[in-house]
Amino acid sequence: MQLILTEDQELLAKTAADFAAERSPVSRMRQLRDRKDPDGFSRALWKEMAELGWLGIPFPESVGGAGMGLAELAVVLEALGRKLAPEPVLPCVLLAGQALLLGGSDAQKSRWLPPLVAGEKLIALGFQEPRSRYDLRRVATKAERAGEGWRLAGEKIQVEAGASADAIIVSARTAGAERDAAGITLFLVPRDAKGLEIVRQHRIDSRNAALVKLAGVTVTAADVVGTLGAGGDLLESVVDRATVGLCAEMLGSMSEAFERTLDYMKQRIQFGVPIGSFQALKHRAAACFIEIELARSTVMAAARAVDAGDAEAAKLVSLAKARCSDAGVLVGNESVQLHGGIGMTDEHEIGFYLKRARVAEMTFGDAAFHRDRWARLSGY
Amino acid sequence: MQLILTEDQELLAKTAADFAAERSPVSRMRQLRDRKDPDGFSRALWKEMAELGWLGIPFPESVGGAGMGLAELAVVLEALGRKLAPEPVLPCVLLAGQALLLGGSDAQKSRWLPPLVAGEKLIALGFQEPRSRYDLRRVATKAERAGEGWRLAGEKIQVEAGASADAIIVSARTAGAERDAAGITLFLVPRDAKGLEIVRQHRIDSRNAALVKLAGVTVTAADVVGTLGAGGDLLESVVDRATVGLCAEMLGSMSEAFERTLDYMKQRIQFGVPIGSFQALKHRAAACFIEIELARSTVMAAARAVDAGDAEAAKLVSLAKARCSDAGVLVGNESVQLHGGIGMTDEHEIGFYLKRARVAEMTFGDAAFHRDRWARLSGY
Amino acid sequence: MPSIETFRSEISAWLDENAPQTIAGIQLGESGGNWGGRHPRWDHPDMKPWLERAAARGLTAPSWPREYGGGGLDPEEAKVFTQELARRRLPLPLTGFGLAMIGPTLLRFGSEAQKREHLPKICRGEIRWCQGYSEPDSGSDLASLQTKAERDGEFFVVTGTKVWTSYADQSDWIFALVRSDPNAKKQEGITFLLIDMASPGVSVSPIPLISGASPFCETRFDHVRVPIANAVHHIHAGWTVAKALLGHERNMIADVFGVSERKKGSRGSPLAGLARGYLGSDAGLLPDAALREQIAQCELDERAFGLTVQRSRDAAKAGHQPGPESSLFKVYATELNKRRTELMVKIAGPAGLGWEGPGFDEEEITRTRGWLRARGNSIEGGTSEVQLNIIAKRVLGLPD
């Protein structure tokens, strides 16, 4: 495992950085929020990303993908994270897309993945419930046999991209009790399914998220994604991949927030000098710098370990998420504090970084959750 | 509960501060260490403390005491803590003395407490074992019936003042298994008991501590301290009192270490200015100051709550010990770091504060132990 | 002089007769009571007669001199009045910056004419005041403020921008710091000026925060003409007035947090209760060990801080000078509130991410916005960094 970017990755990073800077300034995200855009992102930009081949990065060529891995997608997500681009790469490409790639039938893959990669269809994955917290295997949503098919009843919350998705994959219990590790199955539910209700939610990061209510939705056996009862393992693999992507995004966001704060520290004059000349603030800035550099190393390692199918991959994913969560919150908090009053205003963009950092921290488990997971995986 | 010193307490504090400064500079503790004094403290000074009435503070007048409480003893211990005075007030007056006061028979009290208060006899309390860590009720030492009396077998470690004590009270199991909460009994064992072996130990704080080995020591029924099998509760009350005393000592030590560091920061010139003018160091000093002030409030509250038999007393003791442990280690670490190279030398006294802070932190439970105890006592 | 118990029965009788029963124990709105002014808002219709009757008796400003509309009560009597209000669960008849800030300032620094002009209107709740201190380029370094006040005969012509002017959009007058002498040392060219917000050239716009709507406004002055007689204390000597007021403000902030933290100590473990709800745990040890330890640490912080506030107050009651511990109140209270609100969001987990419904209940949204709003606690009223500088210099004696 080499912790450097290949030449191709460098090129991709450059392209993505240019794209993000030119096509996706943070003001764009503000406009989407202020006009209460129902998607919360730009379908035009999504299409452009598809045309750049980004949505196909972690898919094989057979479905129109680039046959690359998380190491490549990470550099794109880092660049998008820098500008807080709200397009649903994580939920569609990584969560739902990887669920289909790893668990889907050939029919499912050929139906859904090419249009996903082409930016024509959106799919989401609903795995959180009102009581599930960070536990992927705590599933109260029930799937009961109904003739040849299944009847689904339950509720998924904060389904990212759910409000605009053409289909939603949901976890449901085909056996066992709410907290059992086994007995979970994933089902693909088309948007127009009867009994499916999708309600847009509004989180502090303003991104597309939805309550997904399943009031006796009927699906067929062909809508099962992966093996019956083995959805928990599939979910864990998929969420590990998405976690790496999220960490890359967080790395971009915290890097940008930190750089903006450094700029501010150099420009803001108080007591006749730039506030960046105050030693206490310098040392705090240096502490942020250190945490960001360490986070970067862990994200690179996690992406490469997952791509390589390394036995330690899950541990490295938890390492990356624990560090990115802590570093992201540290940098978000320090950024607002060092900006002072102006940082508290909605008018200034730095607050958006703080809010997104908090959502990202609490997505796929916070730092304490991943420290616990690291310890479990390490046998103690 | 008033968190201020009464006039009498102010006077006592002044007397104790003068005494400590004049009679007990830190150099004295160094000399005791360097000459490997078998007591590790000064018997002459101990006698002086007795004459000042300090050893009798938390005892009734019936045994020669002053009938005062922890609030008073705390101001004395704080003053002694400032100069790292190694005299065994904690182990003799608080641990063993309070065990006898709270649990002893009239015969035991009248035999041992007057000479203890007069500074003529030393008693210690052995409650730690190789496997007990901070759990007072983890007791492997066994007490078996032997005729009218008991035969004790086991080992106590780090018995403070044990190497010089005329008698040692030990916890032993009269019923149940090693980790059972009930079934513990305290026994008073005279130094000359057959089968008792006392070996001086050397900890980083150089104070008097001993391994106490009980190889079939025989004691009589009259040597039981407190109720048979209820020694765990007695121990907990006694250790709570001693913990308040320890916190007061820690408060004194950290205050002095901090003040010495402040002085050094004002005097030490680097880059043409006092290092205390560097803002990063100022903010760290301010952080220490805050922690010390908060610690002081908790120690005062804990002492008064125990004296008043307040229902919340145990919680306040854990509050005080958690804060003093964390603050003491913070101040100890910062003191050495801010002294720089000279702080690392044995020749400089600041290192003694670091070492004592560590021992005090790990005596009667560290901060995490007391956070856990606070949570338990709060019902969560 | 009547004895204090005579006073108590008098005031009780007056309250029984004049205080509307309808407002006892009512829930006050976000701003917390009657703020008065030309466009008053009432939390309850009977809050209006309550204000009017209390004002008529001088009880909106109980300890101010009667000649300016106050009650002329001595400290002991004022305390009895407060006790009797509390006993009846009555809201204060009037609150706001007039009573709390500019009134006391005028009593100390104002001219006789200023006192006669402004204090009675404050007491009657006719005029609502706001404060104009900070500017976009002058935050921690307040004395660098640049709002110009150029002399033109008997007027100052004021031009500049003030930020963080709380409730400026609902206020009638503003007390502001302006630069009257651009050539003097920065603290020596400032004047403390009273400005009628109805003057031509004053414009106000609200400042939404990262937590949503807020009382804060930006207030612009574009060649606003203000009589020179509206300068409080001497011209160019406004910094003296401002410092007195700032110290007062910081104490208020610490008080707000300090008192509430103290109360929490005795209310069981609200954080643990919150966690039980979100973790689905009815009893026993909280199942999330990391959260449990963070909750315990937060409670220890709260309790240690509450005890420190108590220690300071006990010392004050005993007649001692304020000890060094009082210097830590502002920084500790605000940093603690930041940690606490952050911890509450973490306890809620994913349910802590809501900006508005659906899928998040009112309490969750309030909690999350409360966390965002709390980020500003360590900025407003003197940043934590400035507080630490002050401790290092004034308490610890560390050199510049």
Place this chain on the structure above:
Amino acid sequence: MPSIETFRSEISAWLDENAPQTIAGIQLGESGGNWGGRHPRWDHPDMKPWLERAAARGLTAPSWPREYGGGGLDPEEAKVFTQELARRRLPLPLTGFGLAMIGPTLLRFGSEAQKREHLPKICRGEIRWCQGYSEPDSGSDLASLQTKAERDGEFFVVTGTKVWTSYADQSDWIFALVRSDPNAKKQEGITFLLIDMASPGVSVSPIPLISGASPFCETRFDHVRVPIANAVHHIHAGWTVAKALLGHERNMIADVFGVSERKKGSRGSPLAGLARGYLGSDAGLLPDAALREQIAQCELDERAFGLTVQRSRDAAKAGHQPGPESSLFKVYATELNKRRTELMVKIAGPAGLGWEGPGFDEEEITRTRGWLRARGNSIEGGTSEVQLNIIAKRVLGLPD
């Protein structure tokens, strides 16, 4: 030129013939191998012939020029030599500040006469060197050093005190920074001087640390006469030499920690293992939740740091310039080592309080003293504060 594989077989043959089998894999003492000098200490009797044979072949300083006693190997050959030593688990034939510090300095800055005089003796392990930089009043601000070097004809007369002179009590020569021009700007009046410690007026005393005995000494110079020809580089230009050497030293320190932390990553969970022993827990979750989380955090820190060192090295191998991440190595490695050693003591609990036996085993005492010793890591070789200043200035570009 022979190919690299030819070189490998040559050096292998030489090693097979000359390296004593007896010293393969031996445990080196605290100081870690042959340090040479007039009073050498051998970890094993056969370490002496090993040094002599290697020196005769130029392999104590493999990449130095042959004319000064080195091996004249190119970097690739030197690497092969290191590999072959490692494969045979052979200790280096010689180590110390002569090879690591003053030798390279002389090669870069020394006169021809200095090189001819000193380098061969270093290569043969005849002279052991130590370093004289810090003074009681000059720590972080090294350039303020005050040890005087007054000119007296062809001599400097040196008077002053150096501290933290490691192994000075076992060394034969010292390279020291002295103030040769008290009137120049502080960095411009310093000379880098080579001093024979056998000179009259040199006295050495060890410095015991809070952790016990240490290699550190205080070295005093009382009118010590040193030939002017012993100045390295120009007189008064010693700061240039010192800076080059200091940068080198800091990298060494980071390397030591960096490498060892990296190895730890792959060795399971030694901290958890330690905790299992002290908590009496054979399997399952560690029963102490607080310790468990601290252990996990420490492992995450170690791993993240190890990966950062790896990232930096991978970049270097790929021919990139050192990235900004290398600036954090020293401060992070040392602060981490402080946290880690402290955590180990906490894991031990009361068993972590021992200074010497009885009742504490050897491992416990070593661990506890290791924690005490580690407190100095963030002071020696550039304090953490100085490191953070450097990051703020050089990497982040924050203004002075």
